[in-house]
Amino acid sequence: MEKWMNLLTEELGNAFEKAGYDRSYGKVVLSNRPDLCEYQCNGAMAGAKVYRMAPVQIAAKVVEQMEGSQVFSSAEAVNPGFINLKASPEFLAAYLRKMAEDEHLSVAVTDTPKTILIDYGGPNVAKPLHVGHLRSAIIGESIKRLGRYLGHKVIGDVHLGDWGLQMGLIITELKHRSPELVYFQEGDKSPYPQEAPFTISELEEIYPAASARSKEDEAYREEAMEATHELQQGRPGYYALWNHILQVSVADLKKNYERLNVTFDLWKKESDAQPYIPELVAYLKEKGYARLDQGALVVDVKEEDDTKEIPPCMILKSDGASLYNTTDLATIVERMKLFHPDEILYVVDKRQELYFTQVFRCARKTHLVEEDTRLTFLGFGTMNGKDGKPFKTRQGGVMRLENLLDDISREMYQKIVDNRSVKEENAGTTAEIVGLSAVKYGDLSNQAGKDYVFDVDRFTSFEGDTGPYLLYTIVRIKSILSRYQEEGGDLAQGGLQIPSCESEKALMLELTNFGTAVEGAFEEKAPHKVCSYLYGLANAFNRFYHETKILGEEDQKQKGSWIQLLSLTRKVLETSIDLLGFSAPERM
Numbered sequence: 001m002e003k004w005m006n007l008l009t010e011e012l013g014n015a016f017e018k019a020g021y022d023r024s025y026g027k028v029v030l031s032n033r034p035d036l037c038e039y040q041c042n043g044a045m046a047g048a049k050v051y052r053m054a055p056v057q058i059a060a061k062v063v064e065q066m067e068g069s070q071v072f073s074s075a076e077a078v079n080p081g082f083i084n085l086k087a088s089p090e091f092l093a094a095y096l097r098k099m100a101e102d103e104h105l106s107v108a109v110t111d112t113p114k115t116i117l118i119d120y121g122g123p124n125v126a127k128p129l130h131v132g133h134l135r136s137a138i139i140g141e142s143i144k145r146l147g148r149y150l151g152h153k154v155i156g157d158v159h160l161g162d163w164g165l166q167m168g169l170i171i172t173e174l175k176h177r178s179p180e181l182v183y184f185q186e187g188d189k190s191p192y193p194q195e196a197p198f199t200i201s202e203l204e205e206i207y208p209a210a211s212a213r214s215k216e217d218e219a220y221r222e223e224a225m226e227a228t229h230e231l232q233q234g235r236p237g238y239y240a241l242w243n244h245i246l247q248v249s250v251a252d253l254k255k256n257y258e259r260l261n262v263t264f265d266l267w268k269k270e271s272d273a274q275p276y277i278p279e280l281v282a283y284l285k286e287k288g289y290a291r292l293d294q295g296a297l298v299v300d301v302k303e304e305d306d307t308k309e310i311p312p313c314m315i316l317k318s319d320g321a322s323l324y325n326t327t328d329l330a331t332i333v334e335r336m337k338l339f340h341p342d343e344i345l346y347v348v349d350k351r352q353e354l355y356f357t358q359v360f361r362c363a364r365k366t367h368l369v370e371e372d373t374r375l376t377f378l379g380f381g382t383m384n385g386k387d388g389k390p391f392k393t394r395q396g397g398v399m400r401l402e403n404l405l406d407d408i409s410r411e412m413y414q415k416i417v418d419n420r421s422v423k424e425e426n427a428g429t430t431a432e433i434v435g436l437s438a439v440k441y442g443d444l445s446n447q448a449g450k451d452y453v454f455d456v457d458r459f460t461s462f463e464g465d466t467g468p469y470l471l472y473t474i475v476r477i478k479s480i481l482s483r484y485q486e487e488g489g490d491l492a493q494g495g496l497q498i499p500s501c502e503s504e505k506a507l508m509l510e511l512t513n514f515g516t517a518v519e520g521a522f523e524e525k526a527p528h529k530v531c532s533y534l535y536g537l538a539n540a541f542n543r544f545y546h547e548t549k550i551l552g553e554e555d556q557k558q559k560g561s562w563i564q565l566l567s568l569t570r571k572v573l574e575t576s577i578d579l580l581g582f583s584a585p586e587r588m
């Protein structure tokens, strides 16, 4: 079905044309004087120069053509040349009736589906997920869902960090602690145990210990670098350990992501790209893209109109070791080969922006991707504490994601129990669901690129622009609908009628904007647009709800119509929160 706004614009275009002007002036936009009208058209202002007429005269001639319009119930030419518009209640009700019948809520599925690979999550094995990883997971997941809803083929890849110095550090620390382990016995060819010699909690203690020691102890650091190198050369004992680290870590990561309602199609790792490196290096040399710079192999990526210095992209260090860059370039090669995406989108901390500029330029210049392959960087800002500094635990340490979610759940639990009647046994599950909405909505409602303050009190509040407020609204609708059914009402019966009051019309008009909000959010990679749409919709619903006695209504036709409106509102709200990556409980 055609988008609501397009239908309005179409109608106005016709009027411009009938009045003798170009129809392209008929663009309809939301009114910026909601006290006067619902929509407006500013086309007469733009046409004035071309037609050498006062804009208000053009507007008046256009309005004359709108007599008897089925789409607008009122059109008015006002100074200096705006056309103020109100939608016809019949047309509006008919539009929503169709929307309600459509599984896909009148949102068109693209006729040019793209394959889009999203690189998000980006955790590193053996390091616990901390709040720094939260944003990538939450934002990436939402963009994936938005893209799919619009009919694109979206592939989510976690792109696990499993190939750096951190592996050498863990191996070295293990060797110091338990040199007797079979993995360290030179020449021991015996098969290695199936079970890892550590648990996830041990692993998570080992890494920070190793990392700290390497900063003070030069020899230890050298040893870790050597171990990394040997691992990369395929030393069997180290390779076996690396496998253990991976298994233990991935199991834990999956558990954490599941709790966040985040799922990946691919669990690819940095190490998967390593086999592509030798060929990539040979290619870059052979084609003359790479040059030696003090022994290191680099590709120049600066461009003439750069306003700041963009350093060359380093492919190999002077000792022949590959880098984060090399892995990312090789991963591009791999992704092109395996999935041939139209776009690769990276959802990564914005502090890596310069780095990705180098990688993208290098990939383009050396033709690792096609002319029209899009490489996009969506950089997100930092999640800060109330003090404006990166979010920390009360003791000032790095906050583990698990602990953050536990804290929020606990907070929600308290609120729910204080607030109302949910039985003790359900309160725990409900708190977890509502807590997730608090975290995710708190994050997503901010523009991705900006830093934001993670304010537990505000995010968990049932009032204001928060996840719990939206869920509360949904639960309120669900409860009215089930009471209606308990009283013998049939949700499948009843047709949506024209609005009975101003707040009902406002709610209906909000509903028509769903498709535009979803498309806009996806095109601009901006889930916060879905959030602001949702907040407006929830407010419109609550205003209508407070002014209307729905279940007490005597007129059964009227009541049935309101029930239909509620069902549709619920569907739009639930679909929207699903696109953001969370859900609503039955009761709250």
Ligand code: ARG
Binding pocket: 119, 122, 123, 124, 159, 160, 161, 328, 346, 348
């Ligand atoms: N693991 C990296 C980090 O923690 C993020 C990975 C981002 N994706 C990428 N293709 N480089 O910083």
